[in-house]
Amino acid sequence: MPAARPRLAIIWLTVFIDLVGFGIVIPILPFYSARFGAHGMGYGALIGAFSLMQFFSTALLGRLSDRVGRRPILLATMVLNAAGYLLFAFAPSFLLLLVARLIAGFAGGNISAAQAYVADITSASERSKGMGVIGMAFGLGFIFGPGIGSIAARLGGHAAPGLVAAGLSVVNLLSAFFILPESLRAEHRAVRDLWPFGHMADALAHRELRPLMLVWLITPFAFSAYTVALPLWATTTLHWHEQELGIFFVVVGLVAAFVQGGLFRLLTRVVSDRRLLITGMMGMALSIGVVPFLAHSATLYAWTVVLAFSNSIMSPAATGLVSTFAAANEQGTVLGVAQSLGALGRFTGPFVIGVVYDWTSPLAAFLVAGGAMLVGWAASLGVPKPRRPDVSLGV
Secondary structure (H helix, E strand, O other), rough: OHHHHEEEHHHHHHHHHHHHHHHOOOHHHHHHHHOOOOOOHHHHHHHHHHHHHHHHHHHHHHHOOOOHHHHHHHHHHHHHHHHHHHHHHOOOHHHHHHHHHHHHHHHHHHHHHHHHHHHOOOOOOHHHHHHHHHHHHHHHHHHHHHHHHHHHHHHHHOOOHHHHHHHHHHHHHHHHHHHHHOOOOOHHHHOOOOOHHHHHHHHHEEEHHHHHHHHHHHHHHHHHHHHHHHHHHHHHHHOOOOHHHHHHHHHHHHHHHHHHHHHHHHHHHHHHHHHHHHHHHHHHHHHOOOOHOOOOHHHHHHHHHHHHHHHHHHHHHHHHHHHHOOOHHHHHHHHHHHHHHHHHHHHHHHHHHHHHHOOOHHHHHHHHHHHHHHHHHHHHHOOOOOOOOOOOOOO
C-alpha cells in the first residue's frame, strides 16, 4: 500500500482537475442562462438544481463508497462529469441546460468519497490538515478554472467552456484510473441502506454532531444565496461582465489556495478547529452583509478577500471536526450526510434569494444571506471540543 503522502497528492490532483472543470463554467453561467431569458429565479434554478442533485448523490455516494470503496465511485462520477459538460456545451434550450446542471450536480457528490479517501489515509490528529489540502485543490481550481472559462468563451463562443471542461474530465478519468489506488481496507467496509435520510436525523439528534450538521446546512444556504445575488447586483451596479466575475473567482481561489495550502496548517498549531470555525463564520456574515453598501469594484474585491479567508479557515475546520466525531467505518457515511445537508442548503439558498432579489430588492437579498450566516455562526458556538476520535452513530 502506498504511503499516505503520495496518495494524498494523487487525490489532490484528482480534486484539482475536477474543480478546474467546475470553475470553468461558473463565470459564464449567469450570462449563458440570460441567453435563454433567465433572470434571478432562472439563474437561481440552475445553481439550485446542481445542489439538489448533490443533496441526493453525496449521501448515496458516501455510503456506497463505504461498501464498494472510494476508487469506483470517483471513476464513475468522472465519466458523468464529462457527459454533463458536453450537454452543457451544446444545450439548445434552458431545459437542457438545466438537465446538464443536474448531471453535473450528481457527479459533484463525489466530494464525500474524496474526503473519505483523505480520512482513510490520515490519522485523527492530522485529518483537518488533510482536509485543508482538499480545500487548496478547490482554491487552485477556482484560480485556473474561471480564467480558462472566460478566455474560452471569448475565443470560442458559449460552447467552448463546456468542451474544455469535458476534456479535463476525461483527463481526470484517465489519470485517476491509472494512478489512484483504493484506500478503504476490506475490514472497514460496511453494507448499509444507500438512502440514509434516517441517518441524517440520527446525526442531527447526536449531541456532538448536531451543531456541526446545522453549520453544514446553514452556511451553504447563505453562501450560495450570496453567489446568486452578487453577479446580478454587480452586473447592474458595477457594470461587471464575464471578465470581472472571473477575477472575483480568481481572488477567491488565490486566497483559498494560500490559506488552505499552508497558512491553515500553521493556524491549527495554535488555534483549535472549533475557534477557526467560529471566527470564519463571523467573517463570512460580515463580508456578505456589507456588499450592497459598496460603491466600487476595488472595495468589493477587498471584502472578497475577507470572505475567502473566512471560508478557507471555516470549511476544513468543519470537515475535520465532523470526521473526528465519526468512527473509522463511517467516514464516508457521516461526511456524506454533512455534504448532503450542505447540498440541501445550496439547493434552497439560490431559489430563496432569487425570489427575494426579483420580488423585493438587492439590499434585502444580501441582508437575508448575511442574516442566515449569522444564524450559522450562532450554531457554531454550540460545537463542543472533541474529546475522543471516534463517535459511532450506531448504524
